[in-house]
Amino acid sequence: MGFSTRQIHAGVTPDPSTGSILTPIYQSTTYVQKSVDEYLEKGYSYSRSGNPTVKALELKLADLEGGAGCAAFGTGMAAVQGVMLAFLNAGDHAIISDVAYGGTYRLCTKVLSRFGIDFTFADTSKPGEVVAAVRENTVLILTETPANPTMKTSDVAAISKIAKANNLVHAVDNTFLTPYFQRVFELGADISIHSTTKYMDGHNATVGGAVICKTQELHDKVAFIQNSTGSIMSPQVAWLTLQGCKTLSVRMDQQSANAMAIAQFLESHPKVEQVCYPGLKSFAQHELASTQASGYGAMLWFEVKGGLVAGKRLMDNVELWSLAENLGSVESLITHPVTMTHADVEEAERQRVGIIDGLVRLSVGLEDVEDLISALEEALEQV
Amino acid sequence: MSRFYHFDTIALHAGQAVDGEFGARATPIYQTTSYVFPDTDTASSTFNLERSGHVYSRITNPTVGVLEQRIAALEGGSAAVCTASGMAATYSAIIAILSQGDHIVASSQMYGGNISLMKNTLPRFGITASFVDPMDIDGFRAAVQDNTRLIYGELIGNPGLDILDLEAIAEIAGEHQIPFMVDATFNMPYLCRCFDYGVNMTIHSVTKWMGGHGVAIGGVVVDGGNFDWGATDKYPTITEPYAPFSGMNIWEEFGPSAFATRIRCEAMRDIGASMAPMTAFLLLQGLETLSLRMDKHISSTKVLLEYLQAHDQVAWVNHPDLPSHSGHELALKYLPKGAGSIVSFGVKGGREAGKPFIENVELASHLANVGDAKTLIIHPATTTHSRIDAEALVAAGITEDMVRLSVGLENVEDIKADFEIGFRAAKRISDT
């Protein structure tokens, strides 16, 4: 069945007792067992270890990504952490995209480093740098593509080959493009990580994460961490995310189309220094972005002439676009990564990976694209 | 009989079958609009009340159904219908049995919304009301007309806190073969089970003590199952064939739950002021601790009554548990645990002093709800009852200096200390 059919029906069957077309919200801690001998006969004992509503979302996401299993987490960061804890032990080493989300960077450098795990932040857009970073104790590569916020694109197939050759697990943060646009398992990756907060929910209603594994063996390891560390998703969040997923493809199509129109508008605007969107011919890795995924997504950044001062002026004055963190929702958001999402990344590291001070990040939503463009146009006039 | 469970047990368990699918201990939240049918026959026969089940969440919903059965059980009623708000419950209940040309005899001391519904809204559709002082039993009898079809009141009047003599009114209603409906929000079945005294149906704003946490708006109508609709031809909506359900005679087929069935088939289906599943879930959570909370509400109320009576800045204190209250004897009869946690009192210095009192307390919240876990205060003359003319205001027993207090679950010493600040501010005004 096609993606659009599966995003609606996968994982969800009408409730047998009432016919309720939607999976009920099982806001329950525990499950009454029929007898001691039939313990777990119905599959549930305690909602940390499993919850029917959360399970429905896990089945849906596993199906959409084409994996053997999915573990839902309380947040996207909990999902990233879940993968790290599942595969990394003290003394191990992992290679992380040098432009990974600021929170991932913080998790590695400030938290997991305390437990004797080493990280190399490599430019995964250059497979050669990944090869060079592999050590004897390397066990995991985490690629984020396109990267947040630079949009730097990594070649998933090439890195997967490196991972395979060195017997490493290759995890890809697929939050930006979702399985609708980017089929990471078909490209050779082993694990897909999502902040479901973003496009899966799509309505700024929930915070959540998910890890989908290509094989059952990998999934069992992640699910073990999910249960033992308990950073689980709540039934309410799962239920809302289940609803959001039903319109994933149409939102992605429309938000991407809006993003393309906005990128073209900005590129032609005299006050704009540079625009970075994988769909633009001017995008350095346009060819890779075009072959690796079937869409370009709805994230882009630009720099106003006049740098940081001009950028701040624009962000403070623009209407309709909300100055906020998060991304991927139907509401269009504008963000200044240096002071907001990536403030925890040291300045030198930011400069090195291309998060320049004047970088203005856009998460393009579902509003009428004419309204979004005229709002930017008016704000640019005031710069 | 061990299988007739007590209040606390019912509050925790009634209406809930442990989820058959996974055994979930809590009630699942059926956040769904509709229910998939295996075939068309199941669909049409479920709708036609030939088999149990759910069709569409405006009419019934499994989560809401648990709350309905739980409240019916607590109240001792045969059935309950939950609604989007307490006002929706009152409205749905009235239109289930009254039509153009019909008349209501109602207590003059009721929640302002009830008065407004009967005085302003229902008359537009040909349903009129006469209002009688709740202490004037003969007045109720005298007010019954040929076209009277309902007697309506509140056990604990709002905001004057007069006590309605349920048995006396029920007797009048019985003489005329008219049902007696009571808004029981202030007493809840925990303080008084109205059906034990001849009341035929109750209304609750579940928003209040039943839910108890001020998080969701909801109402319920409970069918006492104790009115003989067939004894008179006054109620054709119950006893005559109902065309939308193939001429169903609701009274003949549903007997003790005929009234609730009519609300379900008409008000829920055609008007649709139905309760949301999430609301039902939140209110179920609240209901689980109703008896615990009420005991604390009542004990703190008793402490505050003593405190207020002894206070220099207090002109008067009104609560049915006080021997000075005109309804004290009735309160002892109907409300032996305590006459609720609403207190009204006058701040010395009148309207001018009441304002700084309300504005200077910080723990007590100034708002138009009652029955929250938090202590609430309000000045009725300028808020809840502001849309009622001066004459009705007097009839409703509201004075300009009246402060209405809904006693919360905070430590009662903290409430007292908070009031001291308010009284000091009031004193500064009255001294200058």
Added chain:
Amino acid sequence: MYFDIKGKKVFATTGGKPFDKDQPVVIFLHGSGLDHTFWGLHSRFFAFRKYAVLVPDLPGHTHSEGPSLTSIEAMADWLNDVATALDIDNISVVAHSMGCLTALEYASRFPTRIRSISLITSGLATPVNPALIEAAENRPDVAIAMMLGWGFGTAGHLHQGPIPGNSMLAGGLKVMGGNVPEELATDLIACDTYGSGKLAAEKLRGPIQVILAGKDRMAPRKATAELVSHLHEPEVHVIAGSGHMLPLEVPDECRKLLKNFIFTNNTSS
């Protein structure tokens, strides 16, 4: 509808459809102290499937004029008077508890009118605890509490009901509360003194269905086993999780069994 039997007013619901005696007939019989509302959903189900449905209140019960009938034999005679007055045959009898004794007696004495019999939660005899009879006569509230406490299983005790929002326990209390003390006590004595069950059961031929409840505390397993053993080739079902008030407690399972049996043995147009 209302009709007269020997000058006494009798009430019966017809399941929401006019009673058409030319269709196959289903008569539902209620148990001690109860009335027609016990069969609400089930009666509508058959009425809307071209059956002529009759759910009478026994004399003295709720809407039917008294006095109550003092023996099962008298109830069987009365039932035959009803069938004669309405000029009906091709009858499928569906009976619960005390109604089953009446059905056994009636069908054994007037077999030609009967097409099929469905007996729900009953034994061959229903000896009644003397304390219960005493309570029914003198302390009806206690008797009702005992009967409903034993009669219902967990679902009933927890105020669930076949219709969302309705409490079957509270509904039962209201109905029984209107049929005390005289009707309930008389019913119980009639049950207690009926001794011809075995004789009646052995006479019966034709399709018989027995539906039993695994958690029945009113009709014990020994008594129901005896009923089954004296019937000729009965179709027997046991619903494990249900109590005595089976048609209310597990309405879907009960309806499916009744439907399959009656649709097969007394086919409507």
